[in-house]
Amino acid sequence: MQSFVCITGATGGLGKAFAVECANRGWNLFITDISEPALVRLADGLQTAYGIKVLYFPCDLTDADSRARLIEEMSGRKICLDGLINVAGLDFEGDFFDRTKEQIRTLIRLNVEANLEITHELLKLRNSEKTFRIINVASLAAFYPMPVKAMYSASKRFLLNFSIALREELRPMNCTVTVLCPAGMPTNEKCIRSIDAQGFAGRITTKNVGYVAACTIDASLKGKTVCIPGLTNKIVRFAGSLVPSSLVSQLIGARWKEAHRKSFQGNKPVLRTDN
Amino acid sequence: MSRKYNISDMTIVVTGATSGIGFAAARQLALKGAFVIGVGRNEEKCSEAIQKISEESPGARIRYIMADLSSLRQVRDLSARIRSVAAETGNDRIDVLVNNAGAFSNWYISTEEGFELQFTVNHLAPFLLTHELLPLLKNSEAGKVITVSSGSHYRTRIRWNDILMRKRYNCLLAYKQTKLANVLFTTELNRRLGPSSNIRAFAFDPGLVNTDIGLKGTAGIAKWIWQLRKNKGRSPDIPASEIVWLIENVDTPQSNEVYWKGCEPKAPSRYSRREDAAVRLWEISEKMCGVKWFSG
Ligand SMILES: NC(=O)c1ccc[n+]([C@@H]2O[C@H](COP(=O)([O-])OP(=O)(O)OC[C@H]3O[C@@H](n4cnc5c(N)ncnc54)[C@H](OP(=O)(O)O)[C@@H]3O)[C@@H](O)[C@H]2O)c1
Numbered sequence: 335m336q337s338f339v340c341i342t343g344a345t346g347g348l349g350k351a352f353a354v355e356c357a358n359r360g361w362n363l364f365i366t367d368i369s370e371p372a373l374v375r376l377a378d379g380l381q382t383a384y385g386i387k388v389l390y391f392p393c394d395l396t397d398a399d400s401r402a403r404l405i406e407e408m409s410g411r412k413i414c415l416d417g418l419i420n421v422a423g424l425d426f427e428g429d430f431f432d433r434t435k436e437q438i439r440t441l442i443r444l445n446v447e448a449n450l451e452i453t454h455e456l457l458k459l460r461n462s463e464k465t466f467r468i469i470n471v472a473s474l475a476a477f478y479p480m481p482v483k484a485m486y487s488a489s490k491r492f493l494l495n496f497s498i499a500l501r502e503e504l505r506p507m508n509c510t511v512t513v514l515c516p517a518g519m520p521t522n523e524k525c526i527r528s529i530d531a532q533g534f535a536g537r538i539t540t541k542n543v544g545y546v547a548a549c550t551i552d553a554s555l556k557g558k559t560v561c562i563p564g565l566t567n568k569i570v571r572f573a574g575s576l577v578p579s580s581l582v583s584q585l586i587g588a589r590w591k592e593a594h595r596k597s598f599q600g601n602k603p604v605l606r607t608d609n
Numbered sequence: 610m611s612r613k614y615n616i617s618d619m620t621i622v623v624t625g626a627t628s629g630i631g632f633a634a635a636r637q638l639a640l641k642g643a644f645v646i647g648v649g650r651n652e653e654k655c656s657e658a659i660q661k662i663s664e665e666s667p668g669a670r671i672r673y674i675m676a677d678l679s680s681l682r683q684v685r686d687l688s689a690r691i692r693s694v695a696a697e698t699g700n701d702r703i704d705v706l707v708n709n710a711g712a713f714s715n716w717y718i719s720t721e722e723g724f725e726l727q728f729t730v731n732h733l734a735p736f737l738l739t740h741e742l743l744p745l746l747k748n749s750e751a752g753k754v755i756t757v758s759s760g761s762h763y764r765t766r767i768r769w770n771d772i773l774m775r776k777r778y779n780c781l782l783a784y785k786q787t788k789l790a791n792v793l794f795t796t797e798l799n800r801r802l803g804p805s806s807n808i809r810a811f812a813f814d815p816g817l818v819n820t821d822i823g824l825k826g827t828a829g830i831a832k833w834i835w836q837l838r839k840n841k842g843r844s845p846d847i848p849a850s851e852i853v854w855l856i857e858n859v860d861t862p863q864s865n866e867v868y869w870k871g872c873e874p875k876a877p878s879r880y881s882r883r884e885d886a887a888v889r890l891w892e893i894s895e896k897m898c899g900v901k902w903f904s905g
Contacts, residue, residue, distance in 0.1 A: 347719055350719040354719065354723045355775065357723070372721060378682075378899075379720075379721070379722025379723045380723055382898075383723070383896055542716060543717055544719075544773070544774070545717075545776050545777065545778065
């Protein structure tokens, strides 16, 4: 029977990198994201270049009805899954008090609600003959409370804790959960602007997406819990664990506020997807 | 030396014709009376280019078409549009294709089809565009495919295990690899066309040129280095005039020289002359572009 790896947020930078990495390993894909034309292009590209089978279905993951349609489509087609990579996620940078109600809801819906629901539903479609691999994308931001990214870093902390606990629950079911905690990755011009604004600190913690995707899949196949690509990032994470979190939070706050000012210079906050 | 070919009778496609070497070449070719089809990715820059050239020479025959060459889908659309614009001359013909557009990126950027940006713009796009325009080039008396390579192609190789450099991306190595790919593509194209073909492919080395290529996909230190380095470069008008010279003077199909710099043939790197590498790259590129050359 044909089985697939499902990737959400597949047409974004990190999502595409995961898709290419899987395709390169010869795995068939089921990809989803908001834009259908973007899905079609990626699916075509992967099918011609890697000779794998790619199915797609557009879905707005912040919308419960849209999610229901995706699940229905997948179960209706009796899709059998070997893995699930939850990449979709977003960030509204800037002070919490400046966010709209709509933005608050969207962030929680996508980063938390959608991730949990998709994981819950797609577990039912797993191929029971093999180890089922789940990868969740958190962030290095999950390790610290981060001012200016308060909601985002907290939502990623949620995913981090959830993933580690879920992994234990699913162990008897022959499933693994790996949570990726990458630093900022330059995947589009907006991110590049933002990373550049962080100056040297932004650049040394930055790893390219292709490398991150490859490392994460390797980590998942080995059944690792947390994947932090890059040595500098591991050190940053370790150093963070030695200092009280309120202090870390103040330090990071100062750095981010500065970066934020440089990058946006009074502009309205820009939506930055993780992927 | 007297000119062998008359540019004013020609239809010439130049990609990346909105700045740097490409713009300078489009301008010079148009001033010499060629029908120039420029390709750019930015609408404003395209109109600006047309305006500049027309101001200088109101009779210039010049058209611009927009396409983002990082998208293979757009490359395919582009070739269809070139075909219809070229037909305005009453001939189904292109005499010269100058694959000049090039990009540099500090970071790994995936294209919409899931490939890496530099590899796509610098290598796959010219590969596919040449494939799509070959029927038009065949209708020329002496068709030329000129791909702008670079001295960066020396001292490097193709990373067969990870040709998109997904795992160990290094912007400079990735760039060097694409410029080597330009030479391998050129030699293999000539080999496949055979000695009796009316089409000849050339790789052109412009030397160090004062353009903004190193400022576009970069930031921080890399940007600063290019800012300093580019000032040592030649004006883009010089390599552009060398491209014009190549079009006017180099014999097709007699010439066996593949790599040209400063109006003279030069030996490309030893790696770029390896037939096995050229064939292997060709096959990978065919697969990525979803095309098959010379089948039947
Ligand atoms: N400068 C040098 O020292 C040097 C040395 C050796 C070889 N070269 C080669 O010379 C060629 C021309 O470079 P240049 O120095 O003249 O640089 P440039 O001024 O940046 O010109 C590059 C051209 O390519 C276009 N382009 C870039 N990405 C594109 C995309 N995705 N889709 C469509 N068009 C795209 C640019 O459009 P925009 O105008 O919109 O940016 C521009 O017209 C390149 O192939 C480069 O590798 C340059």
